[in-house]
Amino acid sequence: MDKPNxxxxxxxxxxxxxxxxxxxxxxxxPSIDSLHRNGVSFVHSYSAGPACMPARSSWMTGLxxxxxxxxxxxxxxxxxxxxxxxILRQNGYEAVHSGKWDVNGRDVRQSFHTLxxxxxxxxxxxxxxxxxxxxxxxxxxxxxxxxxxxxxxxxGIIDPHDxxxxxxxxxxxxxxxxxxxIGKALPPLPDNFDFEEGEIRLQKVCCRxxxxxxxxxxxxxxxxxxxxxxxxxxxxxxxxxxxxRWIGLLLEALASSPYCDNTLIIFTSDHGESLGSHQMFQxxxxxxxxxxxxxxxxxxxxxxxxxKGCIDHKxxxxxxxxxxxxxxxxxxxxxxxCTGVSLKPYLEGCIEPLRNYAYTEANYYGRAVIREDYKLIxxxxxxxxxxxxxxxxxxxxxxxxxxxxxxxxxxxxxxxxHLPENLIIIEELLSNLRQIEQKLHQRxxxxxxxxxxxxxxxxxxxxxx
Amino acid sequence: MHWSLDNGHHHGRNIxxxxxxxxxxxxxxxxxxxxxxxxxxxxxxxxxxRPPEAEFEIGNVEITRLVQGANSKMRIIIQNETSGTCEExxxxxxxxxxxxxxxxxxxxxxxxxxxxxxxxxxxxxxQTALLHNWVLAEFFSELCIDNKLPDLLINGDYVAKDIRxxxxxxxxxxxxxxxxxxxxxxxxxxxxxxxxxxSIGEVVVISTTFITYVATGGEVIG
Numbered sequence: 001m002d003k004p005n006x007x008x009x010x011x012x013x014x015x016x017x018x019x020x021x022x023x024x025x026x027x028x029x030p031s032i033d034s035l036h037r038n039g040v041s042f043v044h045s046y047s048a049g050p051a052c053m054p055a056r057s058s059w060m061t062g063l064x065x066x067x068x069x070x071x072x073x074x075x076x077x078x079x080x081x082x083x084x085x086x087i088l089r090q091n092g093y094e095a096v097h098s099g100k101w102d103v104n105g106r107d108v109r110q111s112f113h114t115l116x117x118x119x120x121x122x123x124x125x126x127x128x129x130x131x132x133x134x135x136x137x138x139x140x141x142x143x144x145x146x147x148x149x150x151x152x153x154x155x156g157i158i159d160p161h162d163x164x165x166x167x168x169x170x171x172x173x174x175x176x177x178x179x180x181x182i183g184k185a186l187p188p189l190p191d192n193f194d195f196e197e198g199e200i201r202l203q204k205v206c207c208r209x210x211x212x213x214x215x216x217x218x219x220x221x222x223x224x225x226x227x228x229x230x231x232x233x234x235x236x237x238x239x240x241x242x243x244x245r246w247i248g249l250l251l252e253a254l255a256s257s258p259y260c261d262n263t264l265i266i267f268t269s270d271h272g273e274s275l276g277s278h279q280m281f282q283x284x285x286x287x288x289x290x291x292x293x294x295x296x297x298x299x300x301x302x303x304x305x306x307x308k309g310c311i312d313h314k315x316x317x318x319x320x321x322x323x324x325x326x327x328x329x330x331x332x333x334x335x336x337x338c339t340g341v342s343l344k345p346y347l348e349g350c351i352e353p354l355r356n357y358a359y360t361e362a363n364y365y366g367r368a369v370i371r372e373d374y375k376l377i378x379x380x381x382x383x384x385x386x387x388x389x390x391x392x393x394x395x396x397x398x399x400x401x402x403x404x405x406x407x408x409x410x411x412x413x414x415x416x417x418h419l420p421e422n423l424i425i426i427e428e429l430l431s432n433l434r435q436i437e438q439k440l441h442q443r444x445x446x447x448x449x450x451x452x453x454x455x456x457x458x459x460x461x462x463x464x465x
Numbered sequence: 466m467h468w469s470l471d472n473g474h475h476h477g478r479n480i481x482x483x484x485x486x487x488x489x490x491x492x493x494x495x496x497x498x499x500x501x502x503x504x505x506x507x508x509x510x511x512x513x514x515r516p517p518e519a520e521f522e523i524g525n526v527e528i529t530r531l532v533q534g535a536n537s538k539m540r541i542i543i544q545n546e547t548s549g550t551c552e553e554x555x556x557x558x559x560x561x562x563x564x565x566x567x568x569x570x571x572x573x574x575x576x577x578x579x580x581x582x583x584x585x586x587x588x589x590x591x592q593t594a595l596l597h598n599w600v601l602a603e604f605f606s607e608l609c610i611d612n613k614l615p616d617l618l619i620n621g622d623y624v625a626k627d628i629r630x631x632x633x634x635x636x637x638x639x640x641x642x643x644x645x646x647x648x649x650x651x652x653x654x655x656x657x658x659x660x661x662x663x664s665i666g667e668v669v670v671i672s673t674t675f676i677t678y679v680a681t682g683g684e685v686i687g
Contacts, residue, residue, distance in 0.1 A: 028653055028654075118547070118548065118549065119546065119547060119548065119549030119576070120515075120516060123513050123514075124513060125513070126513075126514055126547070126675065128673065128674050128675040128676065129514065129545065129547045129548045129675060130547075130548055132548070132620065132622050133548045133549070133550050133573075133575060135622075136573060136585055137575065137585075140585050162656070162674055162675075165509075165510060165674055165675065166656075166674065168510065172471075172472075172474040173468050173471050173474070174468060175468050176468055176469075176633075176634075176635070178649060178657065180634065181631045181634070181649055182651075235656055235657070238651070238653075238654065238655060238656040238657075239656060241653055241654035241655075242623075242654050242655075242656070244654070245622070245624075245654050246623070248623065249622070249623065
């Protein structure tokens with residue numbers, strides 16, 4: 001087989017359960033379903049960081065945010081860290097990009113050949129402005145590309161991120177409650193709509209009480225009726241369906257191109273959407289709805305030996321695995337310090353799962369370790385002497401914990417960290433955390449913009465300046 | 466001002482959104498043309514999407530009726546500065562069958578950033594009954610009598626099914642001295658938009674997630 005082409009389709013803020021193939025009856029996603037039918041979908045797939053920039057920097061570098069040092073939406077990727085586009089181009093690939101990029105500190109044009117990037121350059125949102133042009137540009141590339149090099153095409157679709165603007169409306173005005181018009185089609189509240197008070201500080205600071213992020217929206221949402229929450233979920237599903245239709249156009253273009261059989265498609269989202277779980281909206285937290293994302297490896301042809309229509313329950317996948325997986329398929333060595341692992345051997349059925357946990361960082365101090373049996377959510381306290389030192393067990397004291405049984409409480413409704421019999425389990429998970437940290441290539445914060453972000457988060461969480 | 470049109474506080478700059486709506490509607494009434502309808506595109510959100518010094522309006526839609534009869538021909542030009550695209554659509558639709566699309570020829574010109582301009586050509590010959598969303602705007606009152614519409618072809622891009630047009634549960638809204646009736650249009654893959662119709666049944670304002678389209682007859686100097 002010649003070197004394969006890759007089409008990476010990313011959507012933004014996609015709640016894992018929001019797909020028809022998983023049995024959700026409140027929306028229709030024929031294109032995502034088709035990706036699943038043509039490939040392997042990973043159930044244990046988690047964002048490397050539940051916000052756009054951290055997650056996207058992890059995609060592009062194969063690193064966690066404490067390694068690439070873009071832990072917030074208001075930080076900056078250091079210039080010495082190579083990214084996917086640069087590596088591909090240095091190794092004989094045509095690396096092309098269309099749509100949302102959102103890796104702060106790295107101009108997409110330094111990394112990929114850009115097909116479309118908006119006017120001005122696309123920032124965080126605006127699917128209604130950009131997704132059509134993003135998709136058309138990518139479709140045109142698929143139909144017109146005549147180059148000799150194999151290609152890697154990244155299409156960054158923004159929807160369902162436009163749900164953020166639905167919410168931003170509430171900062172300024174009272175929207176009429178249209179639930180009566182929609183009637184029976186309104187989805188129900190999630191089973192884990194209620195929440196417990198004993199959350200770590202970081203969860204609260206992100207989305208509860210008077211949060212650091214989107215406080216005006218929180219204020220309004222706290223007064224929402226049940227029907228307003230359900231209307232919010234209903235709106236969200238319409239944005240997911242729009243993202244799905246753009247994917248459909250991309251799949252049609254690929255199917256009618258000469259590259260149909262020799263192109264591996266990878267579909268994922270940067271992070272999830274809380275969608276009313278724990279009475280939260282958007283992302284930023286370490287709960288599953290914020291972290292859990294689709295990761296589907298798919299092919300319209302038969303060239304990659306994928307088990308088609310397979311839902312994988314064994315392998316734990318992180319956003320940091322995207323880069324090493326793509327590079328492995330392209331037969332390109334991954335960067336020396338890359339923390340992610342290639343899923344290629346696993347997808348080819350050669351080996352057992354590569355890891356039995358997922359690890360995620362959030363907002364500089366937050367950490368989650370997710371295993372098949374338990375999930376630990378915790379946070380580090382700021383280092384009193386130097387808060388810019390790498391955050392880990394050596395430099396920081398641990399704050400509060402939340403522990404959930406993933407086998408009988410996947411919705412994270414009952415924190416069992418306070419039960420004496422679970423102390424051993426917590427110790428075990430903390431030991432997992434320390435082992436993971438030992439393998440990381442963490443850096444101190446050096447860039448001024450990122451330092452300012454650390455100061456902001458530290459002040460919000462612990463009231464320090 | 467109805468909440469769907471009340472975007473005055475979204476912009477982080479001193480913009481009187483309702484005044485823009487009113488002035489455009491005044492221009493629309495003063496310069497009515499039966500064969501040409503123009504909509505100005507007003508941004509519902511500004512920060513993060515437009516440079517601070519940019520002009521407030523982000524583009525326009527121009528619908529020209531070229532031939533009337535059993536086959537209605539229309540040319541629709543959509544210019545959007547934020548996406549950096551200009552589309553020219555040539556539509557032929559069947560007047561006798563709910564204006565469903567017979568053909569769509571489309572050229573999109575991309576001119577974003579400092580990149581060079583390039584064009585994309587498409588032709589669509591639908592195999593099923595599809596209504597173009599701007600054709601719905603043009604013949605809204607005729608088409609929405611029984612609230613049962615064909616599937617919508619959204620801007621020629623994708624099909625939105627199960628379309629609903631529901632009157633808004635509110636009294637009429639006064640904009641620029643004109644009394645308007647509101648409708649909510651939504652469906653599968655189509656988030657709600659709010660369509661405002663004047664006393665003779667013409668759609669004069671459409672409020673979507675990011676853009677408010679307001680009928681106009683010229684340029685409003687901000």
